[in-house]
Amino acid sequence: MTGHDDRQIRDALQQSFPPVNTEIHRDLWPTVLRKLEARPAPMPWYDWALIGLSVGVFLFFPRLILVFAYHL
């Protein structure tokens, strides 16, 4: 590839992507603080159900752990 090609692509891209304003318009700290204070979403019931089912299956059929581990 030549420097000329490189320059052509650079020029084409610079024309296609107009400069963006990189100045921030507002203080984001209040939003960050709100996000920090928000409680994390609780785990949905079906995740608990899946965990319970998996534990139950492995308790009753412990050999399945080996089969499961083999396929991981």
Added chain:
Amino acid sequence: MDLFRRFALGEIDAFETLVRQFQGSVYAWIVRIVRDPGIAEDLTVETFWRIYRARHRFRHDGNFSAWSRRIATNLALDHLRRKRPEQSLVADPAGVPQPNHLLQREMQEEIHQAFRRLPVKLQVAAMLALVEEQPYDEIADALGISVGAVKLRIFRAVRILRRQLGHLGVRREEIQTRVNKNDRT
């Protein structure tokens, strides 16, 4: 106790100081990649949220600016991966429509589509290096790769774009002829 140590211990006042000090540079970095002020603000907030959650992993003698930039870049990469490929990054320029605007727009759209077809990692390297003209070492730091790897990504991006836009030289001449004709009439 210095600011970074207090931040790592979870002091919210120290974190507030850091957010106010670095939000401008983090936002500027993200908006250069995603090119949308609203999305850049959301990703900046998300970046600081992740920074706070990962505060235990921050080395007190480390470079906070580089660390925050790397987290911001990863979030911007994830955003671009999720974004629909057909969604254009071309901002509509404000004001009265200029002559030949549609023709220019058509060409810009072709370049955009070719750019959006690039793998996201190549897009980010090319955007930061070729469009935003950021230093290679800063891009390398932000992407967590070597300067050589950045150059390689740019090389690959240019090669793919050159192949995809091969016909554009002809199209450009054709469009220029039409523009010249319009100017004369």
